[in-house]
Amino acid sequence: MSPDQGMMIHISVTQLLDCLADLMTGQRKAVSFTGADTSFELRFRSTKKGVKVAARSGPVALVSRTELARTVLSAAERHAASHLSSLPRGEGVADDYSAALKRFRPHAGKSPAGSATGRQMDLMRQLSDGAIRPEVFAKEWLGARRKALADGERMGEGLEHHLNQVFYALDGYPIDPALREEGDTTEAELLAAVEQALSLLSD
Structure with a gap:
């Protein structure tokens, strides 16, 4: 993976976290995500039974909000632990990624009071x-x-x-x-x- 490709992945994950945050808070019932500098697209729609996930080729999954949030957060944190440290401190992309992680963590129900x-x-x-x-x-x-x-x-x-x-x-x-x-x-x-x-x- 080239440095430019890696940078696009950092940007894409940040955009995905912020995109899904709107869905988790109920501000939007449906959101669409397209990766930076790519045609890859996913659509998320909130329903009574959970969140429907679809790609351009068709339906992908139906999951609960909590399951979706935890799965996305886990992957984003794993990526950050492996790759984000290679970016200079103060780098805008790294700061944006870290800020998006911090904003998204509450949606995964982590460390509730009393736990x-x-x-x-x-x-x-x-x-x-x-x-x-x-x-x-x-x-x-x-x-x-x-x-x-x-x-x-x-x-x-x-x-x-x-x-x-x-x-x-x-x-x-x-x-x-x-x-x-x-x-x-x-x-x-x-x-x-x-x-x-x-x-x-x-x-």
């Missing part, structure tokens, strides 16, 4: 703000993670990836200070991992 995943995010913010001790954070965050897994909470791949990075940092962080050894994750390294995850999730 265990939402609790993990709250604890991360508390640690970043200095409102909670690292050992308390570690114990409560791991407990929330276990609950999220037990409850089968679903999330986009981007969010899952960043939460996994925090988990990997905690895996090397003994909660009991008496058990800590050289080479273990330090409090500073744990905080850095949490703040990096929060920063990337807010992009």
Whole structure:
């Protein structure tokens, strides 16, 4: 894939996210998406039974709004994790893509209030703000993670990836200070991992 082709994909995904956002909010009952610099087209129509997806060749699928939002968001976040970092910070295309992701995430029903995943995010913010001790954070965050897994909470791949990075940092962080050894994750390294995850999730 050439740099120009890659840029067109970034632009197309941004346009798709914004296009579907209008459908998800109910501002429009039907939307049409055409990829940048291509003839590829998809049409989406909201019905009582869900969202009808069609291409120029005919019907493609009938899915619920939530399923459509989560599928699109997951693919967009996976693409961002693999390719967006290659663009310079401050690059307009990258900024537009990140902003579109941020706007679209609520439509996928991610981290609802009261969920265990939402609790993990709250604890991360508390640690970043200095409102909670690292050992308390570690114990409560791991407990929330276990609950999220037990409850089968679903999330986009981007969010899952960043939460996994925090988990990997905690895996090397003994909660009991008496058990800590050289080479273990330090409090500073744990905080850095949490703040990096929060920063990337807010992009």
